[in-house]
Amino acid sequence: MNFSFDVIWHNLPYLLAAARWTLLISVAGMAISIVWGVFLCAARISKNRLLANVAALYISFFRGVPLLVQLLMAYYMLPYVGLDLPAIAAAILAVGLCSAAYTAEILRGALQAIPAGQTEAAHALGIPGFSLWKRILVPQAIRIGLPSLVNELILLVKVSSLASVVGIGELTRISQNITGQTYRPLEIYIAAAAIYFLINLVISGLGRLAEKRLQAG
Amino acid sequence: MELDLFVRYGPALIRGFGVTILCWAAGSLGGLVLGFVIACLYRWSIAPVRWVIYAYVEVIRGTPFMIQLFILYYGGPYVGLVLSPVQAGILSFIVYGSPYFSEIFRSGFNAVPKGQVEAARCVGMAEATILRRIVLPQMLVPITPPLTNFFIILTKETAILSVVTVPELLYETQTMAAETFTYVEPFLVLSLFYWLMVIGTNWLGGRVEARVTRHLKRA
Amino acid sequence: MADTTPKSNGAGEPIITVRNMGKSFDDFVALRDVTLDVNRSEVLCLIGPSGSGKSTLLRCLNFLEAYDAGEVRLDGELIGWQEGVSPRKARSSGTLRKQRQHIGMVFQQFNLWPHMTALENVAEALIQVKGMGKAAACEKAQAALAKVHLSDKAQSYPANLSGGQQQRVAIARAIAMEPRVMLFDEPTSALDPELVGEVLAVMKEMAAEGMTMVVVTHEMGFAAHVADRVAFLDAGRLVTCAPPADIFAREPDDARVRSFLQTYRERNVV
Numbered sequence A: 001m002n003f004s005f006d007v008i009w010h011n012l013p014y015l016l017a018a019a020r021w022t023l024l025i026s027v028a029g030m031a032i033s034i035v036w037g038v039f040l041c042a043a044r045i046s047k048n049r050l051l052a053n054v055a056a057l058y059i060s061f062f063r064g065v066p067l068l069v070q071l072l073m074a075y076y077m078l079p080y081v082g083l084d085l086p087a088i089a090a091a092i093l094a095v096g097l098c099s100a101a102y103t104a105e106i107l108r109g110a111l112q113a114i115p116a117g118q119t120e121a122a123h124a125l126g127i128p129g130f131s132l133w134k135r136i137l138v139p140q141a142i143r144i145g146l147p148s149l150v151n152e153l154i155l156l157v158k159v160s161s162l163a164s165v166v167g168i169g170e171l172t173r174i175s176q177n178i179t180g181q182t183y184r185p186l187e188i189y190i191a192a193a194a195i196y197f198l199i200n201l202v203i204s205g206l207g208r209l210a211e212k213r214l215q216a217g
Numbered sequence B: 001m002e003l004d005l006f007v008r009y010g011p012a013l014i015r016g017f018g019v020t021i022l023c024w025a026a027g028s029l030g031g032l033v034l035g036f037v038i039a040c041l042y043r044w045s046i047a048p049v050r051w052v053i054y055a056y057v058e059v060i061r062g063t064p065f066m067i068q069l070f071i072l073y074y075g076g077p078y079v080g081l082v083l084s085p086v087q088a089g090i091l092s093f094i095v096y097g098s099p100y101f102s103e104i105f106r107s108g109f110n111a112v113p114k115g116q117v118e119a120a121r122c123v124g125m126a127e128a129t130i131l132r133r134i135v136l137p138q139m140l141v142p143i144t145p146p147l148t149n150f151f152i153i154l155t156k157e158t159a160i161l162s163v164v165t166v167p168e169l170l171y172e173t174q175t176m177a178a179e180t181f182t183y184v185e186p187f188l189v190l191s192l193f194y195w196l197m198v199i200g201t202n203w204l205g206g207r208v209e210a211r212v213t214r215h216l217k218r219a
Numbered sequence C: 001m002a003d004t005t006p007k008s009n010g011a012g013e014p015i016i017t018v019r020n021m022g023k024s025f026d027d028f029v030a031l032r033d034v035t036l037d038v039n040r041s042e043v044l045c046l047i048g049p050s051g052s053g054k055s056t057l058l059r060c061l062n063f064l065e066a067y068d069a070g071e072v073r074l075d076g077e078l079i080g081w082q083e084g085v086s087p088r089k090a091r092s093s094g095t096l097r098k099q100r101q102h103i104g105m106v107f108q109q110f111n112l113w114p115h116m117t118a119l120e121n122v123a124e125a126l127i128q129v130k131g132m133g134k135a136a137a138c139e140k141a142q143a144a145l146a147k148v149h150l151s152d153k154a155q156s157y158p159a160n161l162s163g164g165q166q167q168r169v170a171i172a173r174a175i176a177m178e179p180r181v182m183l184f185d186e187p188t189s190a191l192d193p194e195l196v197g198e199v200l201a202v203m204k205e206m207a208a209e210g211m212t213m214v215v216v217t218h219e220m221g222f223a224a225h226v227a228d229r230v231a232f233l234d235a236g237r238l239v240t241c242a243p244p245a246d247i248f249a250r251e252p253d254d255a256r257v258r259s260f261l262q263t264y265r266e267r268n269v270v
Helices: A005-044 A049-064 A067-077 A087-113 A116-124 A129-166 A171-182 A185-216 B003-043 B047-062 B065-079 B085-111 B114-122 B127-164 B169-180 B184-212 C054-061 C093-101 C118-128 C134-147 C163-175 C193-208 C220-226 C244-249 C255-266
Strands: C014-025 C028-039 C043-047 C069-074 C103-106 C181-185 C212-216 C229-234 C237-242
Touching (some): A005 A049, A005 A087, A005 A185, A049 A087, A067 A129, A087 A129, A116 A129, A129 A185, A171 A185, B003 B047, B003 B085, B003 B127, B003 B169, B065 B085, B065 B127, B085 B127, B127 B184, C014 C054, C014 C212, C028 C054, C028 C069, C043 C220, C103 C163, C118 C134, C118 C163, C163 C193, C193 C212, C220 C244, C229 C255
Parallel strands (some): C043 C229
Antiparallel strands (some): C229 C237
């Protein structure tokens, strides 16, 4: 069989339309991940032992179980507990809740990378705790953690392909559907791979730009 | 909880766990070896080879594992590569893991201070001896944590193989769930399985780390 | 000041001969037209401002840096490059290894292998390079450690040794190979001040035993009291090479030497 670019060309509009869902899942997932991740991180390092342990358990579990399993659980089990979400919402939620565990650890690592002397200096100057966090620690943590956070977003673009398993018409699922009609798996999946690759290339480029901005600022 | 279900499906689940372990072990060890070869090639070869390796690493890392698996499993037969699901699973695991492993090894090479290699040259050691006796043992210190971490990531990626009907743990669990219309218990037990695998790998990595960093402990 | 008599007259026959040697890194000329002899059993100190090319000169002597002009010979044998081949062609790695066995080197950063004990650090090359048996190598390594007064630290890993002790192990590692010459690249610059003395003491003992030593150093006291001759480098050129008495005792002729030593005089080092 010869590789047919025509097949790719004809189906490109469908693939690109599907890629928008891929982007939606990963970007919305990342938003949940960051907000929920900040809370988890704060809980994880809080002096309240119970809170810290619960956060640690959460992080360990969500990092320890395959995301695909988490997705299937959200899909099958949420209705059991009376939460009848649309599939896409369940998928975004599952991706975000899982990713938050990683984001929390990224932020914790970044906070630890800030020299303790800075906190001591702030205390010595009598800067109150809240300002210390808002003005000194969090901005630096984000700057230090930015490369890892961009990586996490790239990871989310890739894992969004798992949502195909619960029937969401994102890039991977649509590729499967088109393959079913055209019997051209090689062309279609390679085209899908190229789209994923380009999305991630753009994200890492933007990430580097943001890094430069932050360093300059 | 309906225990008799687990008695009935127990053997299938255990078989599935076996397949998961097989794919994980064969795939990640193969990826480890291929990654090491790639890292060595990158270090000791000419520019065009390096560009090819660079492109390979970037492309594999920039695309989802599931798509790579589909290309290999569904696209393979069109170029004469017909694989069973398990074969496709293991092979795609090797391909998927190798660039991550090679990057870990590459950073490991770079982490060994240049002066130590120079010192070895100054006493007349051969390059191969330097790699074997000085560079490799020392590389183990910085690369053990990321290696452990990546082995853990791979344990979880095995679940994706269920999509191409590799009869591994998730596949067997889904079969059980579909046949018995029970979802909660099987998936909770499944999660526990993976979690234990991750904790086990983590523990093992910790042991290895303790072993390779013995000499850094202050007495 | 330089009132100690040198332990030898420094007039032995040359063991290292450097002729019109030069070295460039891309556009930067690190060394130009250096001609210098190192005599047998002599202690030669290389001094000069930072960036003057002292360390590069030292590293050219054992071909860690490939010099690109002139020649360096050890006992008449051309180091690094093949004899009489033009354009230059490096010697085979096997030959290079043989040549380097005769030239011991001690680094500023010690460069001990952290995954091996002190004894293993010293024995490693004896086993891997000289092909000695394990028992014989360990015995010889023990003897080398005894020379640097560290017999009791044989089983310690570098992480458990002080900087001065690590540097002494590094010296033992080099002398165990029984080199004809020892090169020291700022051996005390990475040490806390209170640890400098123990390393210099070991080096003094080696000098007294007649080891040929080339030492890049900022320790002007050591240069003044232990060296047979002192070479002063500036901007990649060998400005002068003379007995320490000439360099340190009176006002040196050369303005560059004068201004260099001035900073040390102000700190009462010399």
